[in-house]
Amino acid sequence: MGGFDARRLACLAEAMQRHVEQDRVGGAAWLLAAGDEVEVGVTGRLSRDRPAPVGRDSIFRISSMTKPIVAVAALLLVEEYTLRLDDPVDALLPELADRRVLVDGRGPIDGETVAARRPITLHDVLTFRLGIGMDFAAPWPQPFLDALADLDLGAGPPEPQVPPPPDEWMRRLSTLPLLYQPGERWLYNNGADVLGVLIARAAGQSLDEFLRERVFEPLDMVDTGFSVADVDRFGTCYGTDPTGERFVFDPPDGQWAAPPAFPSGAGGLVSTVDDLHAFGRMLLSGGRLPDGSRLLSRASIDAMTTDQIDVASGAPGPLPDGSQGWGLGVGVQVRRSGLGPPTGAYGWAGGLGSMWTNDPSNELVGVVLTTDAFAGPFPPPAVVQDFWTGAYTALDN
Numbered sequence: 001m002g003g004f005d006a007r008r009l010a011c012l013a014e015a016m017q018r019h020v021e022q023d024r025v026g027g028a029a030w031l032l033a034a035g036d037e038v039e040v041g042v043t044g045r046l047s048r049d050r051p052a053p054v055g056r057d058s059i060f061r062i063s064s065m066t067k068p069i070v071a072v073a074a075l076l077l078v079e080e081y082t083l084r085l086d087d088p089v090d091a092l093l094p095e096l097a098d099r100r101v102l103v104d105g106r107g108p109i110d111g112e113t114v115a116a117r118r119p120i121t122l123h124d125v126l127t128f129r130l131g132i133g134m135d136f137a138a139p140w141p142q143p144f145l146d147a148l149a150d151l152d153l154g155a156g157p158p159e160p161q162v163p164p165p166p167d168e169w170m171r172r173l174s175t176l177p178l179l180y181q182p183g184e185r186w187l188y189n190n191g192a193d194v195l196g197v198l199i200a201r202a203a204g205q206s207l208d209e210f211l212r213e214r215v216f217e218p219l220d221m222v223d224t225g226f227s228v229a230d231v232d233r234f235g236t237c238y239g240t241d242p243t244g245e246r247f248v249f250d251p252p253d254g255q256w257a258a259p260p261a262f263p264s265g266a267g268g269l270v271s272t273v274d275d276l277h278a279f280g281r282m283l284l285s286g287g288r289l290p291d292g293s294r295l296l297s298r299a300s301i302d303a304m305t306t307d308q309i310d311v312a313s314g315a316p317g318p319l320p321d322g323s324q325g326w327g328l329g330v331g332v333q334v335r336r337s338g339l340g341p342p343t344g345a346y347g348w349a350g351g352l353g354s355m356w357t358n359d360p361s362n363e364l365v366g367v368v369l370t371t372d373a374f375a376g377p378f379p380p381p382a383v384v385q386d387f388w389t390g391a392y393t394a395l396d397n
Contacts, residue, residue: 003037005396012390013041019383020044025353026238026371027054028383031273032391033281033365040273046235046371047252056273059223059234060369061256063158063267063350067192068304069215069224069279070207070265071126071329073199075300076214078122082202085126088119092201093194095174096120101131105179109143113177120182125191125198126328127308131178132194133187136377137316147176154193157239157249157351157373158267160226160260166197166207169262186309186316186326188377189266195329196265207263218295219282221275226268227259228252234270237352239373249352249373267350273367280347280358280365304328305346305358319378340388341366351377355384366391 009032019025020043027044042054077083090097099120100113116131124130134145148155151172152162163169173194179187200207208226216224228234231252239249250256256270282289283305287296307325311317311334318324323337333345341347347357353370368387374380 003034003396004032004039004394008390008394009039009041012387012394013043015386015390016041016383017043019386024372024381025383027058027235028368028370029054029056029058029060029273030368030387031277031366032394033277034395034397035363038277044371046233048236048238048371050236052232052235054235054371055233057223057233058369059228059230059270059272060354060371061158061237061250061350061352062269062271062276062354062369063352064189064192065271065276065348065350065354065356066265066267066269068330068348068356069211069269070192070196070199071304072279072283072296073207073211073215074122074126074195075296075304075328077199077202079297079300083122083198085123086121088121089125089194089198090119092198093120093170095170096130096194099131099178099182101178101181105185106135106138107143109147109176116178117181118183122198123308123328124182125195127326128186128188128191129180129183129309130191130194131180131182131184131187132173132176133179133190135179135185135187135316136318136320144176144179148190151175154190154264154266158255158264160255160262160264160268161258163260163262163264165261166200166263169193170197186318188318192266192329193262193264196263199265200263207265208259215279215295216275218289219275219278220290221271221278224269224271224275226256226263226270228256228270231257235371237373238371240375246372267352271369273369276356276367276369277365280356280367284358284360284363284365304330305332307332307334339392340385341392349374349380349384355380355387357388362395362397364391364395 099116
């Protein structure tokens with residue numbers, strides 16, 4: 001590996017700084033690692049109304065980047081024979097047994113239903129084909145998401161203090177039908193929350209305890225969790241309303257200031273660029289920890305990072321252009337689009353302003369974390385697009 005071109009890295013830093021100067025984001029931290037070379041950059045402030053600058057150890061809400069981390073936790077239990085990919089989840093999640101399925105998945109939530117043709121499996125949950133979730137291809141509003149919101153189950157950006165504890169969360173979810181038959185269609189988001197409950201019940205401990213003991217501590221991810229103890233390193237998260245006006249979505253002492261009743265496997269974690277590098281490096285090294293011991297097998301990582309939903313045949317997936325599929329809890333690039341990650345890369349974004357990608361072909365880990373939420377699921381905002389342009393043009397290979 002040739003590492004990075006210093007001049008082009010400086011150009012990337014200047015481009016990121018311009019996004020702060022133009023007030024597109026309040027602050028950002030990013031990390032690029034190619035082999036043993038690690039480059040980190042920061043710009044801006046943690047909150048627009050406070051002087052504290054973004055630092056390398058600043059903590060950000062990573063929202064949906066929680067999903068791949070929770071998928072790794074599930075695969076740990078598979079490797080220990082506690083869970084099996086093709087087994088029904090009914091024994092641990094009886095709330096999802098004997099489901100009814102809407103005849104019209106885009107119709108009213110109280111519409112005509114039929115019986116599910118088969119039980120939901122762990123593989124369905126990990127590949128987001130358990131029959132519930134957000135349909136990127138459907139018009140808005142979506143009746144299922146409205147029903148989730150009415151039940152405080154999480155239908156929009158993460159709000160950790162809103163959902164009820166896991167058992168009550170599952171009880172409420174069980175009152176809603178499936179939108180599609182198990183295994184039929186990729187639907188976003190809610191499968192990861194179901195997965196979090198499944199992991200906790202299988203492990204006999206809360207999701208946050210399991211992740212801390214089995215993933216974060218082995219990887220020395222010291223600043224990753226479902227709440228923030230050191231708010232001095234934590235900033236404000238900003239959103240924009242439909243008119244383009246900025247607002248404070250969450251202040252430093254807001255939703256992440258205390259442990260949640262429901263640790264969300266879909267979007268509840270906070271983290272830093274170095275913690276996420278540790279996670280990405282583990283996957284890129286075939287599941288090994290820095291000391292050479294193994295956290296996860298290469299077989300599990302290969303399955304995790306292979307498209308499982310067959311977007312090449314036209315099946316709906318994460319991106320409207322069909323360039324990205326979905327593995328076991330993570331997005332998988334099946335075709336290069338622009339200057340960004342090539343075929344075979346994998347990772348995911350967090351709608352509250354973050355993105356991570358591993359690129360095995362270049363031995364590259366890339367992480368960018370910002371203070372400002374995305375306006376929508378696609379395309380990514382300019383600051384993220386520029387980060388990936390800078391990352392790939394700076395590769396000296």
